[in-house]
Amino acid sequence: xxxxxxxxxxxRPGRVILRRYAAYLAxxxxxxxxxxQIIVAETDWARMGSAAELxxxxxxxxxxxxxxxxxxxxxxETLLMALWGTAxxxxxxxxxxxxxxxxxxxxxxxxxxxxxxxxxxxRSTHEIIFALLFVSALGLGPLxxxxxxxxxxxxxMAKTTAEAIENVIPGPIEAIEATGAGPIKVFLxxxxxxxxxxxxxxxxFQLDINLRRASILGLVGAGGIGLMFAEKMQMLEYDxxxxxxxxxxxxxxxxxxxxxRIRTRLI
Amino acid sequence: MTSDEMTSGIDTxxxxxxADRRIRRIWKFVILLMTLTFGVWTVDVLNIPIxxxxxxxxxxxxxxxxxxxxPDLYYVMEPLILASILETIEMSVLGVVGGLLIAMxxxxxxAWNVTPNRNFIYPMARAVIVVARAVPTLMWAILxxxxxxxxxxxxxxxxxxxxxxxxxxxxxxxxxAIDMERVDAVRATGANEIQVFFxxxxxxxxxxxxxxxxxxxxxxxxxSTILGFVGAGGMGLYLRAQISVMEYHTAMGLITAxxxxxxxxxxxxxxxxxxxY
Amino acid sequence: xxxxxxxxxxxxxxxxxxALRGVDISLNGEEVVAVLGLSxxxxxxxxxxxxxxxxxxxxxxxxxxxxxxxxxxxxxxKARRNMGMIFQEFNLVExxxxxxxxxxxxxxxxxxxxSIFRAFKPEDVKRGMALCARVGIIDHIRKRADQLSGGQRxxxxxxxxxxxxxxxxxxxxxxxxxxxxxGAEVMDLMSSISKEDGIPxxxxxxxxxxxxxYSDRIVGLQNGLKIFDDRTATVDSESLDRIYDMAS
Ligand SMILES: Nc1ncnc2c1ncn2[C@@H]1O[C@H](COP(=O)(O)OP(=O)(O)OP(=O)(O)O)[C@@H](O)[C@H]1O
Ligand SMILES: [Mg+2]
Numbered sequence: 001x002x003x004x005x006x007x008x009x010x011x012r013p014g015r016v017i018l019r020r021y022a023a024y025l026a027x028x029x030x031x032x033x034x035x036x037q038i039i040v041a042e043t044d045w046a047r048m049g050s051a052a053e054l055x056x057x058x059x060x061x062x063x064x065x066x067x068x069x070x071x072x073x074x075x076x077e078t079l080l081m082a083l084w085g086t087a088x089x090x091x092x093x094x095x096x097x098x099x100x101x102x103x104x105x106x107x108x109x110x111x112x113x114x115x116x117x118x119x120x121x122x123r124s125t126h127e128i129i130f131a132l133l134f135v136s137a138l139g140l141g142p143l144x145x146x147x148x149x150x151x152x153x154x155x156x157m158a159k160t161t162a163e164a165i166e167n168v169i170p171g172p173i174e175a176i177e178a179t180g181a182g183p184i185k186v187f188l189x190x191x192x193x194x195x196x197x198x199x200x201x202x203x204x205f206q207l208d209i210n211l212r213r214a215s216i217l218g219l220v221g222a223g224g225i226g227l228m229f230a231e232k233m234q235m236l237e238y239d240x241x242x243x244x245x246x247x248x249x250x251x252x253x254x255x256x257x258x259x260x261r262i263r264t265r266l267i
Numbered sequence: 268m269t270s271d272e273m274t275s276g277i278d279t280x281x282x283x284x285x286a287d288r289r290i291r292r293i294w295k296f297v298i299l300l301m302t303l304t305f306g307v308w309t310v311d312v313l314n315i316p317i318x319x320x321x322x323x324x325x326x327x328x329x330x331x332x333x334x335x336x337x338p339d340l341y342y343v344m345e346p347l348i349l350a351s352i353l354e355t356i357e358m359s360v361l362g363v364v365g366g367l368l369i370a371m372x373x374x375x376x377x378a379w380n381v382t383p384n385r386n387f388i389y390p391m392a393r394a395v396i397v398v399a400r401a402v403p404t405l406m407w408a409i410l411x412x413x414x415x416x417x418x419x420x421x422x423x424x425x426x427x428x429x430x431x432x433x434x435x436x437x438x439x440x441x442x443x444a445i446d447m448e449r450v451d452a453v454r455a456t457g458a459n460e461i462q463v464f465f466x467x468x469x470x471x472x473x474x475x476x477x478x479x480x481x482x483x484x485x486x487x488x489x490x491s492t493i494l495g496f497v498g499a500g501g502m503g504l505y506l507r508a509q510i511s512v513m514e515y516h517t518a519m520g521l522i523t524a525x526x527x528x529x530x531x532x533x534x535x536x537x538x539x540x541x542x543x544y
Numbered sequence: 545x546x547x548x549x550x551x552x553x554x555x556x557x558x559x560x561x562x563a564l565r566g567v568d569i570s571l572n573g574e575e576v577v578a579v580l581g582l583s584x585x586x587x588x589x590x591x592x593x594x595x596x597x598x599x600x601x602x603x604x605x606x607x608x609x610x611x612x613x614x615x616x617x618x619x620x621x622k623a624r625r626n627m628g629m630i631f632q633e634f635n636l637v638e639x640x641x642x643x644x645x646x647x648x649x650x651x652x653x654x655x656x657x658x659s660i661f662r663a664f665k666p667e668d669v670k671r672g673m674a675l676c677a678r679v680g681i682i683d684h685i686r687k688r689a690d691q692l693s694g695g696q697r698x699x700x701x702x703x704x705x706x707x708x709x710x711x712x713x714x715x716x717x718x719x720x721x722x723x724x725x726x727g728a729e730v731m732d733l734m735s736s737i738s739k740e741d742g743i744p745x746x747x748x749x750x751x752x753x754x755x756x757x758y759s760d761r762i763v764g765l766q767n768g769l770k771i772f773d774d775r776t777a778t779v780d781s782e783s784l785d786r787i788y789d790m791a792s
Contacts, residue, residue, distance in 0.1 A: 030360075057414045061410055084309065084313075124530055126490075126492065128496060136330070142315060143323065146315075174635060175631060175704070178597060178624060179649050179651050180623070180653070188659055188660060194637070197639065212401075245406055248406070249402050252401040256397075281670045
């Protein structure tokens with residue numbers, strides 16, 4: 001390298017570069033330390049056996065295609081749970097969005113704080129936790145699962161709806177007010193048409209996500225195809241468990257495809 | 268146009284509009300009816316007795332007011348639990364870092380505009396990302412536990428998968444939005460594909476990728492809190508145990524801790540994203 | 545008595561911006577009055593104080609013997625039906641059709657249930673269509689408003705205001721968002737409708753030529769104060785120039 005190239009870059013003094021590399025080094029060491037802890041210290045490598053044995057165990061999960069037809073009904077059940085869970089979230093999200101939208105929230109900041117609190121709670125609690133709680137209160141079946149999905153996705157729906165309401169353009173609303181329309185009509189004609197397409201997009205997005213969520217709820221007894229998976233694992237019918245996973249994967253991919261198609265067409 | 272002609276013109280338009288509106292109303296009614304029938308049918312398929320729905324509010328209220336409240340936060344302070352929380356964090360970091368190391372090349376190979384080969388490598392990389400997204404993480408974790416045994420190693424691998432799916436898709440989208448002229452400029456110097464990636468592509472997507480990486484960790488951490496449910500390491504194990512022995516107050520303590528940590532991680536990722544831009 | 549009687553209207557915005565410092569205007573019968581002033585002189589604020597889209601701090605607005613400034617909310621809504629407003633930025637609801645935008649002019653008087661289902665009365669629909677024909681957008685009534693050009697949008701805005709059967713039209717810089725040729729067409733249209741139907745207009749403009757061409761009277765605003773008020777036929781160009789010189 002020529003001497004000119006070695007001249008210090010005035011924008012980045014050596015000290016800063018040094019500090020940056022020290023940070024990289026520290027981060028790498030930290031990750032390695034965690035790896036040592038998790039992968040070396042806490043893993044029973046002796047029990048696992050050779051790579052060939054591992055492969056053989058993994059191969060046991062290869063889907064049993066003959067079993068696929070039996071997966072269809074639980075998949076349908078899962079889809080319906082996702083539909084109901086989304087419907088519940090949508091219904092609950094409208095009043096919560098009303099409270100959580102800064103520009104229309106009544107009794108600011110009381111109701112606003114409440115709305116935001118519900119949103120945070122819903123968004124940071126895993127669906128499995130909701131499902132466990134509902135199963136423990138109501139027993140097994142798809143009902144607690146639907147409630148869990150509703151609670152899990154109401155936060156996202158309310159948050160995005162509130163944001164859409166906060167971002168409405170005021171001009172058309174003023175124009176409707178100027179005709180002498182009251183608050184309900186102003187909302188219906190000034191706010192709803194502006195918010196609706198965004199809202200529909202988010203409903204479809206949540207439906208897609210809830211399809212994934214619904215497929216695992218059965219693991220804790222909250223209905224859907226997860227139950228079948230748990231049963232097959234218990235009975236050590238790994239090939240059938242593999243079929244269940246294949247079925248879910250296919251359903252989720254199809255769901256995501258349609259969700260994307262519809263959402264791009266909406267815009 | 269005379270005013271008479273105009274009036275009759277409006278009349279025609281008006282009549283056809285009203286006729287259309289009538290047809291639209293009939294359609295709306297039919298769709299409403301179909302939706303209602305479908306709704307009833309789904310309740311039947313799911314086998315949810317209506318009286319159970321109507322009677323659920325009492326138990327739910329009891330659950331919230333008596334069994335869950337107040338959360339027992341002392342339980343969370345026990346060394347065993349604190350250790351499991353630490354293990355959860357470690358798992359999430361390892362799984363996400365590893366996942367990102369795989370997601371980045373996948374995003375490059377699976378971006379239509381820059382992929383080195385559109386007939387073979389592109390569909391393969393896409394398939395990896397799509398499948399990684401579609402396979403439910405918790406089931407994947409169960410499979411991994413069956414193969415590799417209980418413990419955080421299985422959980423780490425599960426997070427690896429979910430990170431590849433999550434970050435791979437977002438990162439590939441970023442690559443597909445880059446300015447191709449700058450890539451072609453690098454290519455014109457005779458650089459090979461790897462050099463093109465490092466000098467033409469990476470500098471353009473770096474800020475977005477950093478943001479996605481932080482976001483991935485945030486999402487990975489949320490996921491890692493429940494992996495213990497299936498024996499794949501971390502604090503989820505205790506949560507499941509407490510719920511299954513009906514120790515709801517301690518369970519609620521753990522849930523509170525999870526929510527607190529998730530909010531903390533979100534705040535941290537928010538802070539990092541803002542600081543790094 | 546004058547149809548519209550504005551006296552001593554003052555408005556200071558929450559930001560501390562003083563927009564109006566006591567303005568009087570009266571408008572009778574079938575006049576077209578131009579409110580002329582530079583950007584920031586308070587034209588929009590003045591027009592909005594009349595239908596109380598902006599709440600004036602003090603002063604009174606009398607329309608047809610009704611003291612608008614004293615009305616409670618529901619009475620104000622009733623009074624607003626009598627005032628059609630046309631906006632600089634058109635303010636159409638982009639996602640609704642042209643016809644729905646026009647018919648939204650009836651919202652002040654239509655039933656809530658009808659508005660929920662967007663089921664306007666057939667006779668209103670017919671009148672809306674006739675208005676669309678009159679302003680020249682009958683071929684577009686089923687299009688969504690965001691598919692129209694600027695001039696067409698303003699025509700929808702005009703039809704929406706006329707749908708109210710207003711006693712007066714409040715028009716805020718109707719052509720500033722349009723190119724001059726289209727703007728002139730829109731002005732011609734409004735002025736002919738005003739003449740034919742005998743609806744007076746209070747119209748804000750910042751262009752002296754437009755004010756001269758289309759108004760019967762010109763009111764000059766500057767920094768929230770009325771600095772002159774004269775018949776257009778007798779207005780002396782010097783005083784017009786004065787507004788522009790002093791502010792620029
Ligand atoms: N919503 C508002 N909040 C605070 N200040 C405002 C608001 N609207 C207008 N103003 C201020 O009030 C003054 C008068 O504004 P106004 O919009 O009435 O003027 P204008 O004559 O209509 O101007 P233009 O020709 O630009 O439309 C300006 O100084 C403006 O900055
Ligand atoms: Mg203005």
